[in-house]
Amino acid sequence: MDEQINNFAKSRQDIVSKIGAAAARKLLRDALYFIAVGANDIILLSSNVSLSHVENIKYLDNMISKFKSQLMRVYNLDARKIAVTSAAPLGCIPFERDKFSIDDCVPHVNELAKLYNVRLKILLSELTKHLAGSIFSYMNSYTTFEDVLQNYKSYGFTNADSACCRVYGKHGGKLPCTFFARVCPNRTQYVFWDAYHPTEKANFILAKHALDGSRQYISPINIRQLANS
Secondary structure, three states: OHHHHHHHHHHHHHHHHHHOHHHHHHHHHHOEEEEOOOHHHHHHHHHOOOOOHHHHHHHHHHHHHHHHHHHHHHHHOOOOEEEEEOOOOHHHOHHHHHHOOOOOOOHHHHHHHHHHHHHHHHHHHHHHHHOOOOEEEEEOHHHHHHHHHHOHHHHOOOEEEEEOEEOOOOOOOOOOOOOOOEEOOOHHHEEEOOOOOEOHHHHHHHHHHHHHOOOOOEEOOOHHHHHHO
């Protein structure tokens, strides 16, 4: 994330040099910024089952503290309209199901995601309140994706627990999607593309909720409202 912000700072300087500081500031402040981070950190944390609850909380608090400084840096580079995704129910991805050898979602992984999300939502609300002219929209990926998993048939899926692109594992979660993997005949029937990621169809559903969804799915305003703000 730090490196990506460094790259953004360089791009910002290029824009300033081409159109001038005032025009660049307006362009950057009118732009939309989408940030999706945290999932890999939570997956890594969940792998260490020997950690106590207090140690898990400390880890999550450190994540939020670091992310706060990164978001403030992005703000100081003239970003104002920023959408940030929460952690999804990561205990339901094929990787976690196969790692813990269960068919259902892994409860303690989902619990870590929810603990992180509570902290993230508070952080974004505080930043919006204290950073003049900013709006940080909280994209509730957990609620949205949970709805897809629980009601997958109504969305037109036939499989909500296994990877379309799979190599090994009951749910295709043991190894990543590689050149020698088997691919399902119809990926639109699967919620998960590989051991970790949703399919294009599932992502489209998530994006639609973010674009025009109610406060249940994105708050304080959705992406379309953010763009017009």
